[in-house]
Amino acid sequence: xxxxxxxxxxxxxLITGGIYALVALGLNLQYGLMRILxxxxxxxxxxxxxxxWMAHTTLGLSPLLMVPVSFLALTALGLVIHTLCFRRLxxxxxxxxxxxxxxxxxxxxxxxxxxxxxxxMWGGDLRGYDYLAEPVKIGEAQFAGxxxxxxxxxxxxxxxxxxxxxxTLLGKGVRALMQSPTGAQLVGIDTQRLHPLMFGIGxxxxxxxxxxxxxxxxxxxxxxxxxxxxxxxxxTLGGFGSMSxxxxxxxxxxxxxxxxxxFSNPSLKxxxxxxxxxxxxxxxxxxxxxx
Amino acid sequence: xxxxxILVRDLLLLLAFAGWAMAxxxxxxxxxxxxxxxxxxxxxxxxxxxxxxxxxxxxxxxTSAFFGIGAYTSAVALDxxxxxxxxxxxxxxxxxxxxxxxxxxxxxxGTYFAVLTFGMTELIRHAVTYFEKKVTGTVGRVLTVxxxxxxxxxxxxxxxxxxxxxxxxxxxxxxxxxxxxxGADEQRAxxxxxxxxxxxxxxxxxxxxxxxAVGAAMSVRWTxxxxxxxxxxxIGFQTVLIALIGGAATLWGPLIAAIVFSVLAExxxxxxxxxxxxxxxxxxxxxxxxxxGGLASLRWATFSGWWRDGRGWLRGxxxxxxxxx
Numbered sequence: 001x002x003x004x005x006x007x008x009x010x011x012x013x014l015i016t017g018g019i020y021a022l023v024a025l026g027l028n029l030q031y032g033l034m035r036i037l038x039x040x041x042x043x044x045x046x047x048x049x050x051x052x053w054m055a056h057t058t059l060g061l062s063p064l065l066m067v068p069v070s071f072l073a074l075t076a077l078g079l080v081i082h083t084l085c086f087r088r089l090x091x092x093x094x095x096x097x098x099x100x101x102x103x104x105x106x107x108x109x110x111x112x113x114x115x116x117x118x119x120x121m122w123g124g125d126l127r128g129y130d131y132l133a134e135p136v137k138i139g140e141a142q143f144a145g146x147x148x149x150x151x152x153x154x155x156x157x158x159x160x161x162x163x164x165x166x167x168t169l170l171g172k173g174v175r176a177l178m179q180s181p182t183g184a185q186l187v188g189i190d191t192q193r194l195h196p197l198m199f200g201i202g203x204x205x206x207x208x209x210x211x212x213x214x215x216x217x218x219x220x221x222x223x224x225x226x227x228x229x230x231x232x233x234x235x236t237l238g239g240f241g242s243m244s245x246x247x248x249x250x251x252x253x254x255x256x257x258x259x260x261x262x263f264s265n266p267s268l269k270x271x272x273x274x275x276x277x278x279x280x281x282x283x284x285x286x287x288x289x290x291x
Numbered sequence: 292x293x294x295x296x297i298l299v300r301d302l303l304l305l306l307a308f309a310g311w312a313m314a315x316x317x318x319x320x321x322x323x324x325x326x327x328x329x330x331x332x333x334x335x336x337x338x339x340x341x342x343x344x345x346x347x348x349x350x351x352x353x354t355s356a357f358f359g360i361g362a363y364t365s366a367v368a369l370d371x372x373x374x375x376x377x378x379x380x381x382x383x384x385x386x387x388x389x390x391x392x393x394x395x396x397x398x399x400x401g402t403y404f405a406v407l408t409f410g411m412t413e414l415i416r417h418a419v420t421y422f423e424k425k426v427t428g429t430v431g432r433v434l435t436v437x438x439x440x441x442x443x444x445x446x447x448x449x450x451x452x453x454x455x456x457x458x459x460x461x462x463x464x465x466x467x468x469x470x471x472x473x474g475a476d477e478q479r480a481x482x483x484x485x486x487x488x489x490x491x492x493x494x495x496x497x498x499x500x501x502x503x504a505v506g507a508a509m510s511v512r513w514t515x516x517x518x519x520x521x522x523x524x525x526i527g528f529q530t531v532l533i534a535l536i537g538g539a540a541t542l543w544g545p546l547i548a549a550i551v552f553s554v555l556a557e558x559x560x561x562x563x564x565x566x567x568x569x570x571x572x573x574x575x576x577x578x579x580x581x582x583x584g585g586l587a588s589l590r591w592a593t594f595s596g597w598w599r600d601g602r603g604w605l606r607g608x609x610x611x612x613x614x615x616x
Contacts (some may be wrong), residue, residue: 037402065586088580101404105535105579109527112572120565229413232406269423274414281407282395 009258012013014141015151017254021247022154022212024204024234027163032241036103038088039207040111042224044203046118048074048210049219056129062217063131066179067153067208073115075209079109080199086199096241111224118223148217149219153212157205159248165243174198178241233277239287249288301459301542305452307547312448316441328444328512330553332505335451337527337534337545342458343494344531346470346537349400353392353408355527356415357385361506363419366432369451369511374438378446378507380451385503386496388415393495397488400477409524416522423518431517438511446508454501458542470492474540500531532571536545538577538585542587549585 027041038044048070055061055069085106093099134140165171176184178196185191213219213227234253237246252275260272280288312331316324321599336411337355344351361381368377396407423429461467481487510516529552538550559567581597582589 001546035402037406085576085580092580092583097401101348101405101585102579103529104350104402104405106576109572109575109579112568114566114572116568116572120569229410232410252585259417267421267424270417271414275416276416278407278410281399281403281410281499285399285403 009262010153010255013249013255013258015147015254016258017251018151018154019147019213019216019250020230020234020253021158021250022150022209023069023206024231024238024246024250025158025243026202026209027228027231027236028204028238028243028246029198031203031235033174034086034195034221035100036199037100037107038110038202039104039107039176039228040114040224041206042226042228043111043114043118043225044074044224045206045210045213046219046221046224047077047092047114048128049116049214049223050122051207052208052211052214053129053219061246063129063211066211070203070207070211071199075200075204078203080194082196082199085110087196090195094144111129115221115224122221124221126218126220131215136265144216150212150216154249157208158243161205162243162247171216204208229277230273233273233280235287236277236280242287242289245287245289295586298463305455305459309448309452312451313445316444317365324440326443326553326557327555328447330549331354331447331451332509333443333530333533333549333553334546335447335454335501335505336530337537337549338451338454338458338531339498341534341537341539341541341545342454342461343498345534346467346474347395347491348474349495349496350402350531351408351495352406352524352527352531353389353407353499354502354530355522355524356408356412357389357502357527358506358509359416359419359518359522360385360388361503361508362510362516363432363509364503366434366516369434369436373441374446378504381507382500382504384397385499385506388579389496389499390492397491397495404546409527412522412524416518419522420518428504431515434511434514434516436516437514443508443512447505450504450508455542455546457497462542466490466493491616522576529571534564534585536574536582536586538587541585543585544587551586572586606607 023042029040030036030038030041051070051073052063052079055066056063061134062149066189075125086103089099089102089106091100131146134145136145136148165174173184173189173194176187176189177198181191209227224255230253235241235246235251238247238251239249253276256276257269257273261269264272315327331495332380336358340351340354343349359380361384363379364376366382368380372380392408392411394413396404399407420430445499461470469480469485469487470485471585472485473487473491477487506521510521513520533548533552534545536544537546538544555570556567559570578585582593
């Protein structure tokens, strides 16, 4: 194999990996921070994608403009969901274990609800639109323009989130909340306000991911589940709650998949990613990069 | 009620249920019988799920894996084995898989366990799909030798009864107490001399045996199976859902919920599938939030509790408005 085809292979793996990292951002915030394993994550991503598709095809708005719009819309939705479901759950659950189990079940309910709402509203057909579909040349390799754009924005959002969490006061509060909710409350962090906000932002980020994905891929009401699984794999690889870990884990998974698919065959892709997932959960449940 | 009286009551209830279900094919229409069959399938699945997962609070999402394994086994073996032999083989293989899987993952608790069992289910599904595509060269299998409807019905009924009966027996045995001890506080159970690892694997295998047998019996209903239908994660989700909504730790909860669900499913699904699924989701959320013990824990006190909560909430709203105004 020539050096060039290696480059092309790894670059396409990295691009897919960047998208994986983007998909995982919201879930990472929700699970790492609040122990809410939002299995409906992919469904909210799908909502973001449909919002963008609708705005683009009926109103002619640019998908890029829809990035902040779907962020805000889904953040608002997240605040509502948190108030309706998870606040009561936090109050009534006797301990964190039970809270996690119940939260998971509520998320399952949300998954059924949102997915079928979408197929009720928009039907089960494949949808999509063309946006920046012409290939871009880098050296001799060719990449789809929209995928490059999505990749770039994915890196940007991950970077912004990492910086935000590491260097601002808000980020410090959030990280404190991750380590110990009671401790955070004791040092005067307003957990009652931070909790719903973070849940909302988690959903908002999945909306952003959906919006960006709709530029490059076709969308259906049932598109969510594979993305949820991918997001789960990525955050397990990176260690729950670690943003830089998730970014590295996503890129790694993309490259592993690309290489694996090249050297075996494409129908093994799902098998490969599930094997990686299970192996990591069993052998390094704290993530690949944990000390 | 004394312990013995409860046992007698449970056995009598089970007997009455069995008699009613046995008589159903003789007077019910084709539609009613097929509905009853689905209902019995979920009674068997969720009762056996509750047997392990309800008492130990290990949330397993692997039911569809065992169900699919059973279904595939009977699809492959039915040509050469008698009907009951195929079902036993399905249950056996599911048990073996469960023992291996359980030994690997049962040291993890909570969400890790749930996610892992889900991941393993998907892994098995993709592995079977890949195997069928590459080695057998087909996607699905057509079942040619199929027993008649009454045989299937009676088999599934027997499995459902067996599942409830085993639950009754296990609850009164040392094994059942050990399972409940693990659910209450695993470390304490260990300290008190329970071999938790062995008990957990045994319980998990028991659940899997039932799911495998039910899968083996139900696969002939479809006459054509492919990995996508029999390993459908939805079968696992719905089992968990039924058990949780009914009350996973109770004996009769899963049975009640299975009946409610099958009626709801058959009446709503054909006219408005999305509405059915949406109401399923909504029911799940509501039951987790407001009825964490399940339908079987519903008492008059529950309603008065809601009434109090609701009034308190309204009063809270009122006082807020006064403050603002």
